[in-house]
Every structure is written in structure tokens, then in C-alpha cells.
Amino acid sequence: MLMQQTKQQTYTLLIDDGDEAVKEKKPSKSDNKRKGKVPVVREVRRKVDDDASESEEERVRDQKERQELEQHLRDLDTFRYHLTEQKLSKKEQEEALRRAKDDSHSSRKVSRQEYLKKREHKKLEELRDEIEDEQYLFSGENLTETELREFRYKKELYDLAKKRTEDEDNVEEEKRFAVAVQRYKDLDSREKMDPFAEWEDHQIGLARVRKSDGSVCRLESQYEDGMHPKEAQDAAEKTALEELQEVRKSLPIYGYREQLLQAVEEHQVLVIVGDTGSGKTTQIPQYLHEAGYTKRGKVGCTQPRRVAAMSVAARVAQEMGVKLGHEVGYSIRFEDCTSDKTVLKYMTDGMLLRELLGEPDLASYSVVIVDEAHERTLSTDILFGLDIARFRPDLKLLISSATMDAEKFSDYFDTAPIFSFPGRRYPVEINFTSAPEADYMDAAIVTVLTIHVREPLGDILVFLTGQEEIETAEEILKQRIRGLGTKIRELIICPIYANLPSELQAKIFEPTPEGARKVVLATNIAETSLTIDGIKYVVDPGFSKMKSYNPRTGMESLLITPISKASATQRAGRAGRTSAGKCYRLYTAFNYNNDLEENTVPEVQRTNLASVVLALKSLGIHDLINFDFMDPPPAEALVKALELLFALGALNKLGELTKAGRRMAEFPLDPMLSKMIVVSDKYKCSDEIISIAAMLSVGGSIFYRPKDKQVHADNARMNFHTGNVGDHIALLKVYSSWKETNYSTQWCYENYIQVRSMKRARDIRDQLEGLLERVEIEISSNMNELDSVRKSIVAGFFPHTAKLQKNGSYRTVKHPQTVHIHPNSGLSQVLPRWVVYHELVLTSKEYMRQVTELKPEWLIELAPHYYQRKDVEDDASKKMPKGAGKAAI
């Protein structure tokens, strides 16, 4: 663990220092521009006029330009190389480090101001640069009419814009927003508005129509919707089915069918290694069905993702010629598409775990297949630890994994045999940089442009770490391309990340127009969750954001960290799905070999385990320290979870599950939220509390805050905070207001609220409402008595309390540490004396997110076992910051 941290730090340090060094060694502006920026973008392809008499001349010039460009690119490479060399000198590293330490604090403020100032002039500078570029590059050349006009126009624009860039920006963005709003207005039906529907449909469609050879056959749902005459329908069905059977036989796994079945017969646990495209996910369950395993019970196949479970089930149903939900079905949260007839059941791994809570021996299954086990989700790790196979000698367990982890799984399951067969994949050429990159964003952009200029057509996929980075990259790329106009091929930029509105997500699936190239700027979402056709080049800077949890402080953090080798391989593989491809890694082979971890740290080792422990306890597992985790989590994390559950009254002193604990375990929520719900029964406000619980569990993506509309968005948000009711009540107000408008999408837009998150909250709320019945809690509402709602919250979250300090910061009550109210909180200016918070996150400071005021005496009333008088003594005579300590209560 220590080793790993050190490594990560060195890796990051190296890059930071590089940055510092760049600043110090920065060449003069024009110098920098000439070598670094201009030439790459500049050249490429000049517009060829129709005029035939000029064509020869054009060709010569084209050739000359191409040569120039090649030279520019070479210059650039050397330039970059030298820069990095300099950056890496030891002395400079130390110097940069020292300086960073000395004035990290004051420099933050300064840099903010600088940033604002810079932003103001950025656009202007860009334009000026463009003009200079043109003059520099094309001064001695005969420009075409159009190009001259363009140039003059730019110059005029620059002069004009100098005076009023800011205004223009606003007008432009105002327009864009209006268009977006209009588009939403145009869509009326709820189906259309379902943010998931679109791309989930797309993914399902993919599974349906993709043939093994990569070609597409159209047969989806033609015979299901009854649109065709009966005969045509039958005929279509027949040929479609026949064709599908052909396809099945052409899959790589087909040749191993008998061997595989024999291996399953002979061994209880089998590790299966088959590359993507081998057909294992769709075929193995069918083989097992054909071999008669389904006579003894269901065949269950788990997937890490909902879409995968749905789309694979749809595909298999089609191959078997049955209706989805009958013999073949799927089960995911909020959606159970199975029936009594179902023998092949695809499901999310979390779903199987939930089923296990009700049916601990999985009696209704004869085979369980855990697919994509190498992803090591929390659920698969727990499933493995439970070792169901030991109690059910007749249950077959198949684990499918990527090559490199197969041994590990085999060892874990008492040297279970490994069955491997080849997949279908195209070769991917891997390129490393010769020296470390100082700025991976810049390097990524240069690489994209270089590919665009040098390499044959084929789309590019760039892995970045988050929304902000993607937006920046998009901006820079657009701007660099814009200046070139017709001189290069068209480059279509497609951003993709989970929070992107779905109608914009759909853009990445549109086929690239003839002669153009698409560049997809993606987060990790493109690593596993979705596949994009036509990707031939992958640019991998080697970083991703990863959440980690500190069990000692209970603090979460989301940090940019180097990826693992396994991740790097996965990313590279994305280039070789439809043809041979290339992967550009923006780190050195040495970095790869020495600095990157073999595998990503499994989730179980970097998460809060409270709900896991509660689930295991409810399965009757008492000795958690010796639970057979494949990679055990830190003991501290387990202890912390046990302590919390004890404090919440879910476990007794002996560590046994209490009645309250049993009820809490029914809810698919963090135990503190479950506790809050269980207690709400007593305060007769379960209706309000489940809304709050649902809103809290969708996470922080409720309020929409576009860059250009921050003031409006903040105003809209503050409406829900009137009376300083606290963030929890504000969330409740958001939910009930939305409900009052009959779940209106329009209302969401008007109030800067994310529809997608609200719909998710509604789904969760519905589920929670259903579960209330199971734990015998009646729905009761007590909106007039907000203190009872607050008391329920405190009853669940009493370990998360903090008290205001003299300096305006807070100190957590039980395990003292200094924290602050998150600036996005409605109480960030109010500073109540006592607060309860939902979570603690470490970003630039230790922040409490979702905060509500409480009365200290409640702590004694609601958690007498946890707090003593002295903890909540309130020295009112002490001077508090001005205007603080007075909120709604």
C-alpha cells in the first residue's frame, strides 16, 4: 500500500514539476508559437481550387507544404523532447517543489485572479495569434480569393472584438441556451425524454444486429411488432433465425463447445478465458441449456452493467427464437424482465447479491456464470467470498475473466481449471513517448492533430479524466481547427461522459461522414461501458479519476491517478475492434513497466464498507475479519464499519444483527440512510424521509450549473433554501415541487435541475416506498413539523456532526477534525452553530456536503449511547463570527 502511494506520488510529482519547469523555461512567446503551436495545425491540406490550369501548381505547392509540415512535426517532437529533458533536471524539480510548498496558499488566490484575467483576453489573443499565424506562414504565397477574404475578415473581426469580446460571448451563449430550451420544449412524450432510453436502446440494438464478422444484419424486432403480413413475417423469421444459427456457428467458441461442456461436467468451478468477440457471454448459457442443465435449475449470468444484462438477454432471446422475458430474461434494479418460464437469466451482479439475501443457497440455480469477473466490482468480490459452491456441491460456477487474472481466480478457487479459447481481435500497434510528457492535455491534443494529419482515415478515441478536461480539450481543438478552415480534412469532435445529456451522447454513434474523421473525447466510460465503432486510434494519457476512501477519517476523495497496466491494455484494445489499430500512450515504456500497477485496486479496498458489512451480517456471517476476500480490505475499514453499525443499533454488543439491523438491511442504501428511514416511523414522516433518502442517494448531480448561467442557476437553487431550512429540506422541497408539477421536465429546465437525476430519484423513491411495506413502516407525512424530519435525519446521521469554531470553520464532534461547509450548501453563509452533514469529501479542503442545522440536545436524546453531556456543552457566551449561529431553528 505504501509502495503504491509513493509510486503514485512520484509519478504525479514528475508531471507537476514538469509544469513548473515549463513556466520557468518558457521560450519567448513567438518562439513558442512558431515551434509549438502553429505549424501542426497550420499546414495539412490547402484548399484545391477547381481551376484546372492551376492544378499542377497546386500539386507542387501541396507537396511542398506537406514536406514543410513533416518538418514542423519533427521540430515539434524535438522541441517537446528538449522541454521535457529540461523539466526533468533534478535541480529544477527540487526548486519547483520548494516553491510550490512555500507559497502554495497565496499562489492559489493569485492564480485564480490570473485565470480570470487571462480568460477575459484569451479569445482576443487567439484571434490575434491566428492572424499572426497566417502572416507568418503564408506571407510569401499566393492565397486564393477566399483565403484572402477570410484573412481580411479575421483582421476586421479582431479590431472590432477587441472592444467588446465579452458582450459577444454572452449573446452567443444566450442564443445557444435558447435553442437548447426550445429543443426540450419540442419533445413532448415522456419516453422521448427518458435520458437512458436513447442510448440504452442503441446498445441493445447493437447487440441485436451485430454479426460476428462485423457486418450488420437487419432483423431486429421486425417480426415482433406485427407490422408485416403474416407470411412475410414467417419468412423473415425463418431466414433471420437461420442466419443467426449460422452466425452462432461462426463464433470462435463454437469449436470448443463439446470440450467446454465436458469440462463443466467434470469440474464444479471453472475459470473461462476468452477474448472479447469470442461469444462466451451469449453462447455458454445456450450450450448449457442445450445440454440440459436448465432442467435442474436456472442458469444465471451476471454482468457488471445494466445495459449489458439487457442487451445480451435480448440477443440470446433472439437467437433462441423466444420472446424476451420468457425463457430468456434479465433482471436489473427497477426492472425485472423474467417469468416462471425463464431458464436463462442475465442480471447485474448486484442483483444476484440481493437475491442471495433472500435465497442464501441460490437453490433455484443450477449454474451461475460470473462474467467480466476481472472488473472486480464490489458485488462480484462479495459473491466470491461467500463461496456458495462449497455449500451447494451440485451448483456449477463459471468465472469468465481476462487472460491476466485467470491464474489468480484459479488459485482463489482451489486451483480450479482454466479453460481458454481464442477470441477475435485485430492487432493494435502500441506507441510510447520517448520522454515523459509535462502536460498530458497538450500532448493529447498535439497527438490528435498529428494523427489527423499523418495517418489514414479512422476515428480517434482520447481518454481524459473528467468533464472539465473534456470541455477544455474540445475548446482548444475546435479553436485550432477553426483557424485552418478548409486546409485540413474535417475533424468532428464528440465529447462523451456520463453526465452529458443523452441527446448529445447520441452524437458519438453517428457514422462519420465520408472523408471526415471523428475524434471522441471520453472519460473512463469508453473503457468498458460503451463501445464506439470505427475507432482506429487510441490516445491514452494514462490517467483517470479514482475514488478512494480513508477509513480513519471517513473521508472520500476523488483524485486523478495513473491507470493500471490492465486499464492501459483495455484502452488500447478499443482501437482494434473493427480493424487493426494504433494506440498512442503519452507516457514512456519505462513508466509503463515500472510505475504502473499491474491491476486497478479493487473496489472493495477503497470504499466505505458499512452496507457490505450489514449485508454480510444479515447473511449470518459473523467473523468478518477472517472473511475470505480475494483481496481483503484494510482491517480498519471493517472495524470502522462494525463500529458504525453498532452505533446505529444495527448490531448488538456481540456483533449480532438486531431487529433494527434486519430492517435496515432490506434497503439498498447506506446504513445511515436506512436508519434514518427506520426511525422516521416514530416521527411520522416516512413520506418526507424516503424522498430525502432518494435525493441523497442520487448524489450531487441534482442541480444543473452551466458555466455561462451560474448566477441564474444559483438564484434558482437558492429558492429552495428560503428560510435557511438546510440542504436536506431543500432537497425535499425540490422533489415535492417537481412532483407537484406532475414530474414536469419543463419545470426542471426552468429551475436548473437535472431531469435525469430527478427521474432516478423517483425510481429510487418508488422502490423505497415498496420496501417500507416489507419492514412494516406506514407511509406518513408530517410536512408541518420540519423538526421531526430533522430529528429523523439526525437519528441516522448523528455520527456526522460538527460544531462551529470561532474562526468560522467547523470541528467534527466525535473524532475531532477541522472541516468546512461546502460552498454549494445553502448554509455556507449562514454558519449554524451545530450541523449534521451527509458526507465528508476532500477536494481543496475538507468539506461537508449536504448540511442541516440541529439542536445539540437532540444528540443526547437520539444517541445517548454515543454522546455525553460534555460533547454537546454549548458555551453560548463565546463569541461567534458575525451573523453566525442563527438559522431556521
Add this chain to the structure above:
DNA sequence: GAGCACTGC
């Protein structure tokens, strides 16, 4: 004045 990667129940 901050900044939510990605899943899942």
C-alpha cells in the same frame, strides 16, 4: 468560491 470518474442495489 468550488469542481461529480464510473458502476451497482
